[in-house]
Amino acid sequence: MLRPDFIFESVADLTSDFYLKNGIKAVIFDIDDTLCPHGSEAPTEDCRAAVSAALSAGAGVGFISNNKAKRNEFFTPIVLSANKPSKRGYLEICKRLGVKPCEALSVGDQLFTDVWGARRAGIKAALVTPISNYKNPIIAIKRVLEKPLLRKYKGKSK
Numbered sequence: 001m002l003r004p005d006f007i008f009e010s011v012a013d014l015t016s017d018f019y020l021k022n023g024i025k026a027v028i029f030d031i032d033d034t035l036c037p038h039g040s041e042a043p044t045e046d047c048r049a050a051v052s053a054a055l056s057a058g059a060g061v062g063f064i065s066n067n068k069a070k071r072n073e074f075f076t077p078i079v080l081s082a083n084k085p086s087k088r089g090y091l092e093i094c095k096r097l098g099v100k101p102c103e104a105l106s107v108g109d110q111l112f113t114d115v116w117g118a119r120r121a122g123i124k125a126a127l128v129t130p131i132s133n134y135k136n137p138i139i140a141i142k143r144v145l146e147k148p149l150l151r152k153y154k155g156k157s158k
């Protein structure tokens with residue numbers, strides 16, 4: 001349940017070709033430390049490029065965050081305060097984008113929220129290396145706990 005289907009260095013590695021080849025009809029992005037540095041309100045250039053890659057593959061795009069802070073309207077549709085690894089937000093985004101969970105891909109930087117939540121919802125999961133941030137103590141602890149699992153999964157992911 002915690003094993004990602006795909007592992008990438010960053011969202012820049014997720015190309016339209018990748019989405020087309022894997023039949024991805026919707027991409028559900030985590031925002032903090034996946035698309036943008038933690039807490040960014042507006043999209044960065046890299047973030048816009050990552051979203052464009054999915055859109056140009058004809059995939060729908062949605063966003064999910066455990067953060068409750070309101071975001072720029074670029075991040076639409078979005079589920080805030082998602083309580084990942086709850087599967088609720090993932091299923092809600094699939095419904096809004098009109099896809100089945102098995103047609104969607106989640107992209108996130110944390111095993112215990114993004115990968116686990118997506119897998120529980122029946123969605124494929126891609127893990128990316130977090131952009132930054134070891135300042136938040138809770139995230140720092142999760143990073144330490146993730147480490148041995150990540151070592152195991154890297155090289156073994158499908």
Ligand SMILES: [Mg+2]
Pocket residue numbers: 030031032033034108109110
């Ligand atoms: Mg994140």
